[in-house]
Each structure stands twice: as C-alpha cells, then as structure tokens.
Amino acid sequence: MTSLDDIPVTQLKGVGSALAEKFAKLGIHSLQDLLFHLPHRYEDRTRVTPMGRLRIGDLTVVEGEVMKSDLVMGRRRSLQVTLKDDSGFLVMRFFHFNAAQKNQLAEGARVRCFGEVRPGRAGYEFYHPEYQVNPPPMPADGEATLTPVYPLTEGIQQPRVRGLCQQALVYLQRYPIKDWLPPELLSDYQLPGITDAVQLVHSPPASAPVHLLMEGRHPAQQRLVMEELLAHQLSLLQVREQIQAREALPLLPAGDxxxxxxxxxxxxxxxxxxxxxxxxxxxxxxxxxxxxxxxxxxxxxxxxxxxxxxxxxxxxxxxxxxxxxxxxxxxxxxxxxxxxxxxxxxxxxxxxxxxxxxxxxxxxxxxxxxxxxxxxxxxxxxxxxxxxxxxxxxxxxxxxxxxxxxxxxxxxxxxxxxxxxxxxxxxxxxxxxxxxxxxxxxxxxxxxDELPPGRKPIETIVIPDNRREDVVERVRKACLEGRQAYWVCTLIEESEALQCQAAEATAEELVERLPELKVGLVHGRLKASEKADVMDRFKQGELDLLVATTVIEVGVDVPNASLILIENPERLGLAQLHQLRGRVGRGEQASFCVLMYHPPLSLNGKARLQALRDSQDGFFIAEKDLEIRGPGEVLGTRQTGMMQFRLADFERDKGWIEPVREMAPSLMRSPVIVEGLIRRWLGERIRYGDV
Missing domain, CATH: 3.40.50.300 (P-loop containing nucleotide triphosphate hydrolases)
Known part of the structure; x- marks a missing residue:
C-alpha cells in the first residue's frame, strides 16, 4: 500500500530537480518528510494596520497605493517604493529585484504587504516584505487564519514552502500518516491522531485558539512535541542497546x-x-x-x-x-x-x-x-x-x-x-x-553532590570595566601578599588567533603596569610543552599572575590562587563562568572572583551575572543557564545535531520529559515502532550505528 513516505517531493507542482536538491539538504525527500518540516512559529496577518499607527519592531500587514517608485543609487542600489493610506505612508525597500517587479510596483498600484517596521532615511521602512498587488479582500473576522512560518534553507522562499505544504496536505486526505503510538496512550493524554495533528499545524482553521498556537501549546502541537521527544529518547536507548549487546570483561576487585x-x-x-x-x-x-x-x-x-x-x-x-x-x-x-x-x-x-x-x-x-x-x-x-x-x-x-x-x-x-x-x-x-x-x-x-571539607565559598564581585584601575590595584595587592591570581580574557569572535592576540596585549599591559609581579601567559596557540611549562611555573609559585584565554576553564588546580578576574563575562555562558570561577577557592584563604563587564548589559546579561553572584551551586546555575540559553547551548551540542528539536522547546515542554521517559522502555520492545519514530523525526541526522 502506497504511503506518503513513498511519494517523492517531485510529484508536487513546481518541484523540479534543482528544488528537490535544495530540499534534500533539509533531509526532505518524500511528501511525509515535507509535512514533518513543521512551522516553528506563526504570524498573525489577519488585520491591516493603519500606517499612522505603526511602531518600530511591529510585524504587521499594511495596505495602500503606490505614491512613487524610485531606483536609489546609494552604497547599494535599491528599489524604493512609497505606499500611502489615509493615515500616513511607508517605504518598501528591495535590494534584490528585477524589471518585472519594478513595473508591477508602478505608481497607482494597490499593494498589501507584510514585514517588520524599521527606521529608515525616509521614515518607516519594510525591507523585502512579502507583498501582493491588487490583493483580494481581507477575510472576515471569523474566517481569518494564522500564517505558518517555516525553517528555510538557502534558495527557498517562505511563500514557496507554504504553497508546497498546502499541496502536500491534499495528498494527506488519501494517504493518512502511519500512527506509531498506541491509541490508549493518546486517549490517556487526550491528544489527537497524527494525521489530524499534522493537518492542523500546517493549516490552522479560523476557529483554532490563536494564543495556544502562538505559544506552541495547542494539543495538535503538543502531540507532535511529545512524539519528537519520544523519538530522541528512543534513539539514545537504541545506542545503549547497541553498546550493551556486546559482552564486557567483568572487572572483579582484586589485589591491593x-x-x-x-x-x-x-x-x-x-x-x-x-x-x-x-x-x-x-x-x-x-x-x-x-x-x-x-x-x-x-x-x-x-x-x-x-x-x-x-x-x-x-x-x-x-x-x-x-x-x-x-x-x-x-x-x-x-x-x-x-x-x-x-x-x-x-x-x-x-x-x-x-x-x-x-x-x-x-x-x-x-x-x-x-x-x-x-x-x-x-x-x-x-x-x-x-x-x-x-x-x-x-x-x-x-x-x-x-x-x-x-x-x-x-x-x-x-x-x-x-x-x-x-x-x-x-x-x-x-x-x-x-x-x-x-x-x-x-x-x-x-x-x-558534596564538596570536600574545607572548601571555602568564593565571593563574586560584578563591576563595570571603567573601574579597571581599581581591579589592577586589587591584583597587585593580592599578589604582593603572597597569593596568586588569574586574569582571563574572553573575546566574542570565534577566531582563536584574535583571542590569543587579545591575551597577549593584556599580558603586555599588565607587565608594564605591575613591574613588581611575575606575569605568565597561556593561550590556545602555544605548543603543548610551552603551555605545560607556564602552568608548572604558576603551580610552583614562580609566577604571580597568569593571563589566559578560557583554555584554563577546566582541570587547572593551583591551591594558592585565590583571585580570578574575568573580562567581558557577559560573552560567556553561565556554566563556563562557573567553571572558571572554580579555578580559585581550592586552598585555605578566602577567594574572590571579579566579573568585569562592558556596559551596558542586556537584561539577559544582568540575569546571568546576578545568578552567578547569588549562588555557588552548579546545579542551580545550570538550571538558570538552561532557562536563559536553551539546551543546545548548555550541552555544547550545537554542532552535533543532538537536541536540535524541530518543534519541541525544552523549557516550555519539560513537563513531557518524565512521561516520555516512562513510555520509552515498553515501546523499545517493538523495533518497528522505534525505527518508524526515529526515521520520522531524526531522519538521517543521527544514524549512530553507521559510524
């Protein structure tokens, strides 16, 4: 029996080999793959906003008549189209356009467009908005629906994906999606079947509760979220099974x-x-x-x-x-x-x-x-x-x-x-x-979950970098009293070369300003033997101050170091800051961590530094980090493909973790279900067994 998995995307009108190749980069080969390329948010395009009431940052729909359409030759050539309605005007600006577009957007044309309001030279502007010329009437209040927004890859525009998903939904009536979950499980949680859930998420009816869809909490979305989390859980249990399918050597305690x-x-x-x-x-x-x-x-x-x-x-x-x-x-x-x-x-x-x-x-x-x-x-x-x-x-x-x-x-x-x-x-x-x-x-x-006795709490101080003089003095005083200090340089650029240059410049400045101290430098570009030599000298007490990049984040243990200064801490994650702070507080004396930030701090930055000042508990800090930055960042798995959810949001959906964990072991007894769910949600991204 044919299923959506057997029908290639090339069956859809308008999908030739070039577009099919672009879809393949997203792991989309069949109609089922396309329908599981889910909207990650919705836009409310159900109302037209008068131009006189626009505010910067609004995502909104406006409609008006083209007053003028000009080619503007600035640093970049652009097409500037000025629209007006009864309350004001707005500029649509296009940096990529063709002659047909220019002719279409001629003076007197009626245009409806959707975009983000930005400040511009001529007043408020939309850059590259989605637009319609001579648009149909807006739907009546009870008929308007939300517009899905899909994750994209290069060369595929939003309207194109939207149109193709609508085409694929027509096939859904004839070829329902295989529901891998037992009916009793769905009824326990009052969740819809998979076909209904996919239909609703791509094409929400006018009667669907807008606020639930916008927040990702609609039962149809939650049905898909639960299944996605379950697929991740099963894929990891499968790894465990694969590893434990082989015997190990029993290592019985022996000898002294x-x-x-x-x-x-x-x-x-x-x-x-x-x-x-x-x-x-x-x-x-x-x-x-x-x-x-x-x-x-x-x-x-x-x-x-x-x-x-x-x-x-x-x-x-x-x-x-x-x-x-x-x-x-x-x-x-x-x-x-x-x-x-x-x-x-x-x-x-x-x-x-x-x-x-x-x-x-x-x-x-x-x-x-x-x-x-x-x-x-x-x-x-x-x-x-x-x-x-x-x-x-x-x-x-x-x-x-x-x-x-x-x-x-x-x-x-x-x-x-x-x-x-x-x-x-x-x-x-x-x-x-x-x-x-x-x-x-x-x-x-x-x-x-217990620190060795004698570990003293570390006092954490947060100050702006215009007080650098005071900090340098504090370092001088601590080192002259016989203690040692770290000075950690962080740079937002990923380039290791730039990080090393910043550390070198800081070390030179501190050598000049603290001539009575012995200053060492460690960064990622030193040879292993050079790094080891500097670290040894610091550990033996031959150096007073160690200037370093975040290479000292883990594993460095110098009990006499009791002061660590971290520049630009707002650029690091909480867990990383907590790790760096843990380089001190390993000896008998009171220890200090100084976080020297560059103002102004974002609300996010303030919340992170405050959490660090308030707590020494790594688990509390990790919870905060998860709230602020999300799971991919906390685990450092942005690159590995793991925890890169299509629909699930870890913070919003954490209520599913425990139920999913309980469901998974019984489903593991059915390899067909396990393979079906992993294939559907993880596709070729994680084929653990093939490495």
Whole structure:
C-alpha cells in the first residue's frame, strides 16, 4: 500500500530537480518528510494596520497605493517604493529585484504587504516584505487564519514552502500518516491522531485558539512535541542497546592497588564519592558494559573517583584509556595520574595529535603490547592505528564535547575487538535533571553532590570595566601578599588567533603596569610543552599572575590562587563562568572572583551575572543557564545535531520529559515502532550505528 513516505517531493507542482536538491539538504525527500518540516512559529496577518499607527519592531500587514517608485543609487542600489493610506505612508525597500517587479510596483498600484517596521532615511521602512498587488479582500473576522512560518534553507522562499505544504496536505486526505503510538496512550493524554495533528499545524482553521498556537501549546502541537521527544529518547536507548549487546570483561576487585592508593591520599573520601564508587564497582564487576555518567560540581573530586575506577580495572589485569577534549585538560589528567600511579608501579602513556614520528611509534607499540597500562590523551586515542591489548575501561571527561557516535566508536577498541569496554563518563558541568534525563537517556547517572571539607565559598564581585584601575590595584595587592591570581580574557569572535592576540596585549599591559609581579601567559596557540611549562611555573609559585584565554576553564588546580578576574563575562555562558570561577577557592584563604563587564548589559546579561553572584551551586546555575540559553547551548551540542528539536522547546515542554521517559522502555520492545519514530523525526541526522 502506497504511503506518503513513498511519494517523492517531485510529484508536487513546481518541484523540479534543482528544488528537490535544495530540499534534500533539509533531509526532505518524500511528501511525509515535507509535512514533518513543521512551522516553528506563526504570524498573525489577519488585520491591516493603519500606517499612522505603526511602531518600530511591529510585524504587521499594511495596505495602500503606490505614491512613487524610485531606483536609489546609494552604497547599494535599491528599489524604493512609497505606499500611502489615509493615515500616513511607508517605504518598501528591495535590494534584490528585477524589471518585472519594478513595473508591477508602478505608481497607482494597490499593494498589501507584510514585514517588520524599521527606521529608515525616509521614515518607516519594510525591507523585502512579502507583498501582493491588487490583493483580494481581507477575510472576515471569523474566517481569518494564522500564517505558518517555516525553517528555510538557502534558495527557498517562505511563500514557496507554504504553497508546497498546502499541496502536500491534499495528498494527506488519501494517504493518512502511519500512527506509531498506541491509541490508549493518546486517549490517556487526550491528544489527537497524527494525521489530524499534522493537518492542523500546517493549516490552522479560523476557529483554532490563536494564543495556544502562538505559544506552541495547542494539543495538535503538543502531540507532535511529545512524539519528537519520544523519538530522541528512543534513539539514545537504541545506542545503549547497541553498546550493551556486546559482552564486557567483568572487572572483579582484586589485589591491593585500591587500598594502597587510598592510604596514600592526604584526605578521606567524601560520602558522595564513596556512594558513587560503590555504583561504579558494582557496574564494573558485571559482564555487561558499564555506561555511567558521573556529574560533579567544580572541585567535588571526580578525578579521584576516576583513578579508583581505573585501579579496579588494573587490578583485574586490564588496560584503561582516559580521553579529554582538550590538550590542556588531558595533560592535567596525565600529570595527576602520573603522580598517583607511578609510585604503585603502573606504566602510563601519553597520546595526542601532536605526538608524532618515533615517539608516536614507540607509544603505539607500548599500548598494543599492553606494557602501557593506562593511556591518556585527546580523541587521538580512537584513531584506527591505536590498538590496545586488553582495553576494558574507557574514561571520558567532559563528554558533552564529544558526540554520541564517539561512544559507539569505542566499542571496537575493546578486548580483542569482541568485548566492549566499560565506559565511565565524567562532567564538571552540572546538568539540570530534566536535561540529563533527555540528553543522556543512554547512561546511568551518579552525582557527586558534596564538596570536600574545607572548601571555602568564593565571593563574586560584578563591576563595570571603567573601574579597571581599581581591579589592577586589587591584583597587585593580592599578589604582593603572597597569593596568586588569574586574569582571563574572553573575546566574542570565534577566531582563536584574535583571542590569543587579545591575551597577549593584556599580558603586555599588565607587565608594564605591575613591574613588581611575575606575569605568565597561556593561550590556545602555544605548543603543548610551552603551555605545560607556564602552568608548572604558576603551580610552583614562580609566577604571580597568569593571563589566559578560557583554555584554563577546566582541570587547572593551583591551591594558592585565590583571585580570578574575568573580562567581558557577559560573552560567556553561565556554566563556563562557573567553571572558571572554580579555578580559585581550592586552598585555605578566602577567594574572590571579579566579573568585569562592558556596559551596558542586556537584561539577559544582568540575569546571568546576578545568578552567578547569588549562588555557588552548579546545579542551580545550570538550571538558570538552561532557562536563559536553551539546551543546545548548555550541552555544547550545537554542532552535533543532538537536541536540535524541530518543534519541541525544552523549557516550555519539560513537563513531557518524565512521561516520555516512562513510555520509552515498553515501546523499545517493538523495533518497528522505534525505527518508524526515529526515521520520522531524526531522519538521517543521527544514524549512530553507521559510524
């Protein structure tokens, strides 16, 4: 039986091969794909606004007569069309136009147009508005409907998508969409069937409640939202199943490595660390691969937990790999593990993209023979030429910097390629519970929610950058009293080169203004060895002040540093600021974080800095960050395709997370439903199994 999935978009009038190619970039091949390219908002074009009542920023419809139509030769040639009605006038401006348009918009023509009111040289203007010449009468009050607005790709205009979706809806009458959800589930939540929901969302009737549609809360939208969240949840559970379909080597606690290590530590583990370790020990002793996420706030002691997990694996005669997203963080782990494990007679190896030639060949040989028991590095660890002898545990730090597919790639590196390694994933970015339930549905989660005793709260001060003099003096005073300080430069540009230049210029300025202090500089363009050298000198107390880009965000531990200054904090996310702040407060003395912003601050910027000043609790800060910036930003997954929802809005729709989580396991028993939903909502964007 034919379905909408079998009918190509080229069946629609006006879709040739060129347009079909553009649609393919959006993952749209069939009519069903097109109908699941959903409007992400609506515009209310049901009323004409008199031109005399327009305000800047209004999105509105105006209608009038063309007074004049001129070609204007400014910096860019434009067509300037002046419309008038009984109350005033408005300019329509087109930078891209053709002769037919110019003739169509001649003096005396009647035009209705829709756009955003902007200030212009000649008064209020619309840039490139949608317009109709000699428009039909406006629908009567009871007949007017909202206009859907679709996400676009280059070369496809809004009216075109709208028209094609209306054409596709005609097919919907003959070929209903397959409803994957059980009818009892829909009736429990009083939600419409899938065909009715899709029909309404593309073409809301005049009687539909406008405010619900505008807010995304109409039952038809919520039906689709729930299904989309469910598809994401199922795709992650599928990853978990794929990984756990292979056996793992059970790592039963053996030998005295764990005990000897704990006796060598100058502190006792916290209750939270012991609790998390008990979860990990239990997982590691099973023949099923562990998939555990350990969340812990800055300074909660995740690295010690990772070391103890590694020692359990080493005691069972296995190899361990630890992967971090940046060289600086990987180096920090390498140094910590070296300090802890070399006295226990354990051989470590270091592997990053910068390890080349003979050293690389020797390291690869040590890893392949099993001589290197713990291998630490960046994602270079998972290149094809890295062969392990008996890899049974992989520790991944700051997992959200890597894609889910990299977790699947690890499967191939296990013992003999047949057994999957256990995976311990750590993050110092506390993740709001709702987000963790959705984004990490493939993982079991443990939280280290207790800081070691003696960690002092950090006082956070927010000041404008016109008080730079005072801040420089504060740094001088702190360093002359024997403490150390960080000065963090942030730049809005993505260019690493510009960030490094800014840090270099700041370091030069501070060397000049603070001649009595020893100033160091760290940024992303230094060689790994140079960075390590500067960091070592800072750690040993040979440098008073360290100027850095955000490369010091994670993993740097200098107990004597008690002051951190962050320039332009409004350019960073809350979680990142919280991470940076966590570089201080690691010793005995009172610590301070100074956020020096450039006024004026946006309301958003004020809310973020206020949240940081009010709280030291990473989980509270993460919740705030989620409210302000959305899930893609908080998880750092803008690039990975994950959490890029078509219709769901994490903040608005978080009430669905718990129900969706409860529904998913029973649906997993039906592979046809799982595949159907994942194909419908994620299409080819996330094909985890193919990596």
């Amino acid at each position: 490595l764990v005990q000897r290590f704990q006796e060598s530590l100058p502190f006792d583990l916290t209750g939270a660390q012991r609790h998390v370790l008990s979860d990990i020990r239990q997982d590691l002793s099973q023949p099923v691969p562990m998939l555990r996420l350990v969340q812990g706030d800055v300074g909660s002691g995740k690295t010690v937990v990772a070391a103890l997990a590694a020692l359990q694996a080493l005691g069972a005669g296995a190899q361990v790999a630890l992967m971090a997203p940046t060289e600086i963080l990987a180096e920090q782990h390498y140094r910590n593990f070296q300090e802890w494990m070399t006295p226990l007679g354990i051989q470590l190896a270091w592997l990053s993209g910068k390890v080349k030639g003979k050293v690389r060949r020797e390291t690869l040989a040590a890893v392949a023979s099993g001589e290197a028991q713990v291998v630490i590095g960046t994602h270079a660890l998972f290149q094809d030429d890295v062969q392990f002898q008996r890899l049974a545990l992989v520790i991944v730090d700051e997992q959200h910097r890597f894609g889910v597919h990299q977790r699947l790639a690890l499967r191939e590196k296990g013992v003999g390629g047949a057994l999957a390694p256990h995976q311990l994933i750590m993050t110092a970015t506390p993740i709001p519970r709702t987000l963790a339930m959705s984004a990490y549905a493939d993982l079991d989660t443990s939280v280290i």
